[in-house]
Amino acid sequence: DWTMEEFIGKEIARIREICGDTCGGVDSTVAAKLMHEAIGNRFHAIMVDNGVLRLDEARQVNEMLNKDLGVNLTVVDASDLFLSRLDGVEDPEQKRKIIGNTFINVFEAEAAKLEAAEADKGKIDWLLQGTLYPDVIESISFKGPSATIKTHHNDMKLKLIEPLRELFKDEVRALGRLLSIPASLVQRHPFPGPGLAIRILGPVTRAQVQLLQRADAIYLEEIRAAGLYQQISQAFAVLLPVRAVGVMGDQRTYEQVIALRAVQSEDFMTADWFVFPTDVLRRISSRITNEIAGVNRVTYDVTSKPPGTVEWL
Ligand code: XMP
Numbered sequence: 001d002w003t004m005e006e007f008i009g010k011e012i013a014r015i016r017e018i019c020g021d022t023c024g025g026v027d028s029t030v031a032a033k034l035m036h037e038a039i040g041n042r043f044h045a046i047m048v049d050n051g052v053l054r055l056d057e058a059r060q061v062n063e064m065l066n067k068d069l070g071v072n073l074t075v076v077d078a079s080d081l082f083l084s085r086l087d088g089v090e091d092p093e094q095k096r097k098i099i100g101n102t103f104i105n106v107f108e109a110e111a112a113k114l115e116a117a118e119a120d121k122g123k124i125d126w127l128l129q130g131t132l133y134p135d136v137i138e139s140i141s142f143k144g145p146s147a148t149i150k151t152h153h154n155d156m157k158l159k160l161i162e163p164l165r166e167l168f169k170d171e172v173r174a175l176g177r178l179l180s181i182p183a184s185l186v187q188r189h190p191f192p193g194p195g196l197a198i199r200i201l202g203p204v205t206r207a208q209v210q211l212l213q214r215a216d217a218i219y220l221e222e223i224r225a226a227g228l229y230q231q232i233s234q235a236f237a238v239l240l241p242v243r244a245v246g247v248m249g250d251q252r253t254y255e256q257v258i259a260l261r262a263v264q265s266e267d268f269m270t271a272d273w274f275v276f277p278t279d280v281l282r283r284i285s286s287r288i289t290n291e292i293a294g295v296n297r298v299t300y301d302v303t304s305k306p307p308g309t310v311e312w313l
Helices: 004-014 026-042 057-068 079-086 092-117 133-141 145-155 169-178 206-225 278-291
Strands: 045-049 073-077 126-128 159-161 234-248 251-264 295-300
Touching: 026 057, 026 126, 026 169, 045 057, 045 092, 057 073, 073 092, 079 092, 079 206, 206 234, 206 251, 206 278, 234 295, 251 278, 278 295
Parallel strands: 045 073, 126 159, 251 295
Antiparallel strands: 234 251
8 A cells, every 4th residue: 555655755765875976067967956956865976086176175175065955975086097097198088088988987886885884774775876868868979089978877687767868958058947956056157068178279287287276277267256147158268289378578388278268159060269358368468377377378269169169188
């Protein structure tokens, strides 16, 4: 004798969960908060620091999920492992593959640790994914790089729970607001799973990552200060694999080049480059070249999609 209500309650109660490689993004945060509301601390989120996140990202996400949202989150710092596997790799698809596979390795090891530590609660059966409706369409219609990343978790022998699979992005944002997720997070620009590795056009080293993190942080700080963040769909800095000649004092310099990207887009299938007020670009350029040793030139990308893509790799 059972009712459907009890069945739902019992099924949900079995779920002890984990969220994926873009943990800290809007979708996985909303999905995680939903799970937390449903089953509290029987839900576990794992965030893998892959060494190619934005400046201070791991710490900020940890603080927000743990402290502000009360979600049970473990952050695993696997940056050494990721960066050693990326050593010398330039091909973008190779970078994506390495990051995807390493993510699965780290994630599975961490899930096994969690399971062992809480053996009294039984096995982990379910995997939470923040898949949206457009992802559902995408992953059955073509196998592009992002679809491959997004479906990676299916390699594990866990049943999938996808609470957002009927929703579009703006609906997820509305749901996030309803769940009291801070506006700063709900409005956040998307960030790709392979992170800064696909925004460093040459080989990925810790020094290059740190340089790009700082340029990217200055860029976004100035965008926010100018009140433009909400008008832009996605903005980021790219580190080009060339050097340019410059001058500092009476010295000739020969240093790296940063490209800035900002686009407006409904669905990221097409995108327009964003028209900045001149003074904002001027400030960003002078801050990046003044504050970051090793960079003597900043360029702005004025290419729409198509023919360009949003990312450079
Ligand atoms: P493109 O460069 O294809 O980007 O015009 C469209 C959107 O997809 C994001 N993107 C990715 N997201 N893994 C991800 O999770 C990836 O490998 C990947 N490549 C591109 C990109 O940031 C933009 O929002």
